[in-house]
């Protein structure tokens with residue numbers, strides 16, 4: 041557990057993670073004393089890295105060209121990991137519209153967007169065919185253990201479910217990519233659309249983890265569930281992409297329901313409406329004073345878009361066509 045937490049803390053230090061993380065009550069027990077102990081590990085690690093970064097007149101570092109020196113100097117200032125510039129690989133300086141430096145490496149300003157919160161949240165695909173009913177029942181069955189395990193702990197619930205939600209888009213995108221290579225045919229943009237969905241779900245997780253620190257047994261559960269779910273969904277997508285997309289469509293309908301309940305708990309005061317994490321403010325272009333309620337509202341809108349995309353994809357297969365026969369919803373949020 042110490043290893044997992046230490047790795048998590050170090051990762052955030054490398055990424056220049058913000059100091060404004062909010063740890064929910066469900067994380068307090070897991071964070072606490074271990075976090076204090078780990079801070080010493082972190083300080084030692086960062087000292088080690090900064091020492092390693094110091095140029096030495098007796099080393100090959102002294103022979104670097106001007107460009108590499110400037111890269112290294114910039115990195116030292118930020119406390120980032122200093123890497124060899126031998127390859128000439130460096131990220132150009134990126135700024136926000138107001139001229140301030142872009143603080144994230146994990147996404148760029150041109151990948152951010154304003155969520156379309158006007159989307160109809162009540163849409164539902166009425167199961168008619170046998171496959172629809174199988175998909176619907178499967179999702180309803182999966183919800184039972186989820187409800188029992190999390191009950192109304194919607195912060196933990198959302199964080200855990202987002203670790204699963206990022207899998208289908210990646211599996212579907214990967215399989216379509218392989219198919220495109222195998223069959224010498226274009227994908228119609230669907231590879232990109234599905235990978236975008238996976239990335240969007242992962243950003244939901246990166247946001248939730250700023251608010252809720254997973255406990256060790258929750259991390260263990262994620263490992264187990266990912267191992268099972270990835271392989272199960274991989275096989276399912278090979279056998280029946282229309283069933284796979286229909287299941288995801290229904291999972292997204294459940295996600296909308298869960299986030300609606302989350303919002304109800306924020307409104308009732310059961311969950312504190314804390315300030316939004318910095319990563320969420322930048323990713324969804326939220327106002328600086330945005331709150332958790334704003335974040336959950338835009339995430340719920342994203343889930344509604346995923347619902348529509350996956351039901352649409354399943355419908356295409358139901359018509360006996362391939363996804364590439366219909367325009368892919370690239371950039372659809």
Ligand SMILES: [Fe+2]
Pocket residue numbers: 202205240241244295339343
């Ligand atoms: Fe999500």
Ligand SMILES: [Fe+2]
Pocket residue numbers: 205241292295342343346347
């Ligand atoms: Fe989703």
